[in-house]
Amino acid sequence: MNELIQYPGLLDDDFDEEPCASIEDERFDQVYPSKVQELSWRHWTPVAVAVEAAKLLVTRPRTRVLDVGCGPGKFCLVAAELKDARFTGIEQRSDLVAIARQAALKHRLTNIEIIHGNVTDFAFAAYDAFYLFNPFEENMFKRKKIDSSVPLSKALFKK
Numbered sequence: 001m002n003e004l005i006q007y008p009g010l011l012d013d014d015f016d017e018e019p020c021a022s023i024e025d026e027r028f029d030q031v032y033p034s035k036v037q038e039l040s041w042r043h044w045t046p047v048a049v050a051v052e053a054a055k056l057l058v059t060r061p062r063t064r065v066l067d068v069g070c071g072p073g074k075f076c077l078v079a080a081e082l083k084d085a086r087f088t089g090i091e092q093r094s095d096l097v098a099i100a101r102q103a104a105l106k107h108r109l110t111n112i113e114i115i116h117g118n119v120t121d122f123a124f125a126a127y128d129a130f131y132l133f134n135p136f137e138e139n140m141f142k143r144k145k146i147d148s149s150v151p152l153s154k155a156l157f158k159k
């Protein structure tokens with residue numbers, strides 16, 4: 001972390017990135033509204049990564065996994081299809097919470113719970129395994145933001 005703070009230029013997104021998504025991601029993301037689909041290549045876990053992460057995190061039945069900053073729930077949805085485990089996502093943006101819950105209903109997944117809240121006020125003790133997909137990254141960049149609905153700052157990243 002200190003290294004990153006020492007070289008802030010490396011964290012600035014002055015360069016342009018090309019959107020890039022796999023066919024399986026494009027297909028999966030159709031469960032989401034178009035605005036959420038457009039954010040996927042940059043902000044949501046790719047399906048292939050979710051599959052590997054689920055294998056690594058769930059080492060015994062009924063493992064309780066927490067996705068810290070779950071967005072529209074893509075990791076939880078993919079992992080819950082594959083594993084006999086309980087997936088909880090916590091997310092600060094209420095619209096993404098609603099979208100994640102809707103997608104879980106559509107996929108008829110009952111081993112998912114999506115909580116609306118801030119991870120800084122959350123107790124982690126009830127979980128066996130934790131998944132993070134750069135949840136605090138958007139505090140560090142000028143342009144790589146999901147939206148402007150929540151406060152973002154470098155101070156929050158350091159916290």
Ligand SMILES: C[S@@+](CC[C@H](N)C(=O)[O-])C[C@H]1O[C@@H](n2cnc3c(N)ncnc32)[C@H](O)[C@@H]1O
Nearest residue numbers: 043044045069070071074091092118119133135
């Ligand atoms: C890069 S996205 C990853 C989403 C999801 N984990 C995935 O892999 O598809 C990070 C998410 O973390 C959420 N987030 C960031 N800080 C948070 C906080 N303090 N409390 C709750 N959610 C937070 C953001 O709103 C965003 O939806």
